[in-house]
Amino acid sequence: MLLKIPWVDRSKCKRESECKAAAVCKQKAFEVQPPSEEEPGLARDCPLVDLERCKQCGECEKACPEHAVKMV
Numbered sequence: 001m002l003l004k005i006p007w008v009d010r011s012k013c014k015r016e017s018e019c020k021a022a023a024v025c026k027q028k029a030f031e032v033q034p035p036s037e038e039e040p041g042l043a044r045d046c047p048l049v050d051l052e053r054c055k056q057c058g059e060c061e062k063a064c065p066e067h068a069v070k071m072v
Helices: 020-024 059-063
Strands: 006-008 069-071
Touching: 020 059, 059 069
Parallel strands: none
Antiparallel strands: 006 069
């Protein structure tokens, strides 16, 4: 059985400070980046995923309204 891992598509990610994919992750595998100084309400960059914490559940993919998180 192949396990899939979350991948963030930078072209679709809106860099929201309140990332919905990160909010649903029970393992706290998503690291939302610090706030942007130039763009209020946005993070400086897309969230990072700690693959050692990730349990490959796929809840992050379901939660992302922009479909920026994909299990690959």
